[in-house]
Amino acid sequence: VDPVAEIEAAFVAYSDGRVAVPPVGEMLFDDPPGEIHIKYGHIRGADDAVVKIASGFPNNAGMGLATGSGLILVMSQKTGCLKAILLDEGYLTDIRTAAAGAVAARYFAPKNVSAIGVIGSGVQARLQVKILDPDIECKTLIVWSRTPGNVDRYAFDMRKLGYNVTVASGPQEVAERSQLIITTTPSFSPLIEANWVKLGSHITAMGSDTAEKQELHPGVLAAADLVVVDSLAQAASRGEVSRAIEAGAISLSSVVELGHAIMDPAKRRTTDKQITVADLTGVAAQDIAIAAAVLRSLPNAAAHCT
């Protein structure tokens, strides 16, 4: 399975209107606080329909349990037959999320990247870097995270993988020293300001996926020559773009959808001086694509289905 290729195709199918994605279902719990999300959909005319169930229970951490978990069901679009239950506990979501960042970098990163900036030190801060196209040959990371212990562990782990890692003094240093910047935090207030971002940079903002979270100052999006999102429909109400629209910094009509940019070179970076921003909130098309790809890689896995 080449997750980046699969996710790239998923964005094209999505922007092309070939993906049926009904509204997300959710169950919310108070005591202890927790949520279960149900995302489902299918690419019209394909073989599979996919249902993903993901849970988040923050208090699990205190019991030594993972706070998030999940599984994916794959069913036949032709008979309803249950082809597979992927008990991935959220791993495929991590992979498809990272792969989306790699797709954004493939189409929007400047030609020469001498340092990759990372804000955050969690799972995505690692995967996003590891999954980047081999043609982004940069092995230098400038990283910052609010929690010193976490960023030290991040630096240790990534150095073991062969990266040169500098722990920055703050997000400003990350922005100023990198050409490809990846933000992967659950921040509720902007971390990066417009005048820190150098000409030619690309920023992929992965962290904000709700109406409340925000990693980039609206001025960053206003200063960008190109703002791209995975889903225009979602961008209107969540992620960096929705916050920047709220602030009057940009309008949705100037924003490009990633799948359209993949199909149309005119919707991408045209010079190495441009600033580009990709704001990714995650679409069910990614779940559909990654689950279907895993199944295809196991030729006899669904042999019980007609």
Next chain:
Amino acid sequence: VDPVAEIEAAFVAYSDGRVAVPPVGEMLFDDPPGEIHIKYGHIRGADDAVVKIASGFPNNAGMGLATGSGLILVMSQKTGCLKAILLDEGYLTDIRTAAAGAVAARYFAPKNVSAIGVIGSGVQARLQVKILDPDIECKTLIVWSRTPGNVDRYAFDMRKLGYNVTVASGPQEVAERSQLIITTTPSFSPLIEANWVKLGSHITAMGSDTAEKQELHPGVLAAADLVVVDSLAQAASRGEVSRAIEAGAISLSSVVELGHAIMDPAKRRTTDKQITVADLTGVAAQDIAIAAAVLRSLPNAAAHCT
């Protein structure tokens, strides 16, 4: 597991406002035609959250496959842990649907039932009869179905189980000769007329669960002394009650919810001369209750979850 007791408790919890039931999710397919429904919910404060996935693909029959299938996931409300995947292929849905009819009969059937009338000859026409309370001691069935071959097979099968079965000439004969009438067809036009129903009868209409299907003439509901539904919210837009309201035969304010009638004897039949109608469209509370009960009956099944 006593499914009737579990479903009775589910209706009480539902009418008591203790069941969280978000909107049903669905995926629809054209070629071949088919649908996948996702129903989910939880009883507030209970241990489990339940997601049921059910598929219907009518063309499966031509390939020798079941047209419907399904599975139920049970998760912890406390940690999100996946407790069990019940690969029941729709069996538990059949049981919880039949048990709902038994609950309705328990609270609304007249004291003396000398014949049970059955319209339809499918899975529910069998289960609904078999699951009835032992205190409805009647073993005489008057049955009619549109398809002669099916009704003959029904009579054969039920006679083997010890029932005296008469195949009626039409629905009128069923209505006129029975005191407890169960309709379980996918009919789109009324099968039973008001002047066929004798005083003291109870009718449970199981078949109609959409805005289009209909088994009872609106006059039947107008003539009834008491109309009960599993869900007032659903009855406004689907099932016999919605059709009768449309026709101006009854108003929703006169309809009683089954859970309320279980809690309050004043909301039940008060004499043996009254006609009562139970219109059941199915609620997710039933799925939650039956799945949780199955899990509880297997004490170590969820031992892997904290």
